[in-house]
Amino acid sequence: MNTLPWSRIKLLVLDVDGVLTDGGLWVAADGSVTKRFFVRDGSGIVRLQRVGIPVCWLTGRADPAVARRAEELKIARLIAGSHDKADALHSLSLGMGVSLDEIAYVGDDLLDLPAIRLAGLSVAPCDASVEVRDEVDWVSDIAGGQGVVRWVCDRLIAEQKED
DSSP states (O other), X not given: OOOOOGGGOOEEEEOSTTTTSOSOOEEOTTSOEEOOOOHXXXXXXXXXXXXXXXXXXXXXXXXXXXXXXXXXXXXXXXXXXXXXXXXXXXXXXXXHTOOGGGEEEEOOSXXXXXXXXXSSEEEEOTTSOHHHHHHSSEEOSSOTTTTHHHHHHHHHHHHHHHO
């Protein structure tokens, strides 16, 4: 793993399924989808935004459960239904006025690889696909949907305080 300076990060971008959730979907008979979000991840996101680092979500799926949780946490931008995460990350970079090397990206699966390759700092949960774990800068000891986002937020907050 690299020892990149977390203190240079000005924007955190998160995949949803497999990062903010455990990657499972509960699908009801009517087709509605329910997801389980880890409360302490949400607390970390709120704290990170309070110290001035906005958080965006970039997900390949679009569903109301994600939009609702993003609204609750006052996520700066939600890009849902994106299958070109490199293009989406470029758009976020421009729209948020942050260079790609100032973005931390957390992803877990093959769809995330293009964004992982662009971001200045990349992180994966311990249960991410092997291909992703092989390419990121950091692999957390924590699984998706179990606190990996809180771990990243806490690390970013600590680095901001040390500057």
